[in-house]
Amino acid sequence: MTDHAERPLRADARRNRARVLRTAAEVFATEGLSVPVHEIARRAEVGTGTVSRHFPTKEDLFAAVLLDRMRTLADYADALTAEQEPGNAFLGLFTKLVHEGAAHRGLAEALTGAGFDIEAAAAAAGCDVSGRLRDMLTNAQQAGAIRPEITYADLKALMAGCLAYEGDDLDRVINVVRRGLQ
Amino acid sequence: MTDHAERPLRADARRNRARVLRTAAEVFATEGLSVPVHEIARRAEVGTGTVSRHFPTKEDLFAAVLLDRMRTLADYADALTAEQEPGNAFLGLFTKLVHEGAAHRGLAEALTGAGFDIEAAAAAAGCDVSGRLRDMLTNAQQAGAIRPEITYADLKALMAGCLAYEGDDLDRVINVVRRGLQ
């Protein structure tokens, strides 16, 4: 899917691409996915054509925004797996993902099913956070730290629930779920 | 807000209104809120003008659909309060609400924040299901059946989570939450 043998972008193009990406990340995070592409272009101080050349569709743009974050989260997951026992590693990633989603409205919307196929985008980039969460769940269950009947689909729903919370003590909601999982 | 001193509708108008309402209930339940009003009119075999005369905006239409269901749920809540101890009554209503939402996609979407102000619509009709849930939470907490730090906002989020579940054993997810609340 990605361009192969891509010749290097001209300097101004590279600059504009980065500027669009940075603006889109901010805007998606604070205002969600429904922001028009025109608006992102306006705030990035480029034409709409510039946006749509670098990112042919809105979904492409969002996927690109997601990529950085996914990479970071995948590293975080690996660190947890290495340093903690299975139960804590799993719960730690779960908590991290929820906090991450709470700080990024677009990510939360994508997770709660509003259109974009977030898993495909992440997996395509080799940053399979979902897969890691799935594995960590299995390990935590084998270690007896998490109830055995819980499935990955359950987790997704429970994450969506925490993300739907609008208040000032997200951890209280997370703790309800953590208790329920154990 | 509602029309006062309304003179009775003509027989055909009443028939059409009911037909639109019934169709809208089905369509919203199975396909969600994004179905165009034109499509509802088409399936109800009326013109779009007929729909928009009875229900000036799409939100009005959805609110009317919700009303029946809300009334039923309010009665259910009252019955639970009368017949069960506070903890079971509360958990029973919570479970009922989630199952209800799972069977009605439009309701679930409205609860998870997609636009419509569901609480205002229900409260205006004197069917304050939310208020009942809130009261039952307080009672259950005073009876020691539910953790005291839980708030109504937490509940809404956790309900949204259960509604986000797509699978065949919703009760497994509900049970995670129930355990976490106790």
Next chain:
DNA sequence: AGTGAAGCGGGACGACCATCCCGATTGTAG
């Protein structure tokens, strides 16, 4: 049956938005 108003159908209108296109501009190789 007759008549006036209530109600009907569905096309028109306007708002919004993603995507595409093209003439003007700018970077860069030679």
Next chain:
DNA sequence: CTACAATCGGGATGGTCGTCCCGCTTCACT
């Protein structure tokens, strides 16, 4: 410094959808 190709800007295009309007039909009261 020149020339050309890459890139830019932002208006044009096409599609979707909610709401409104108006000429025609149907009801219901006398």
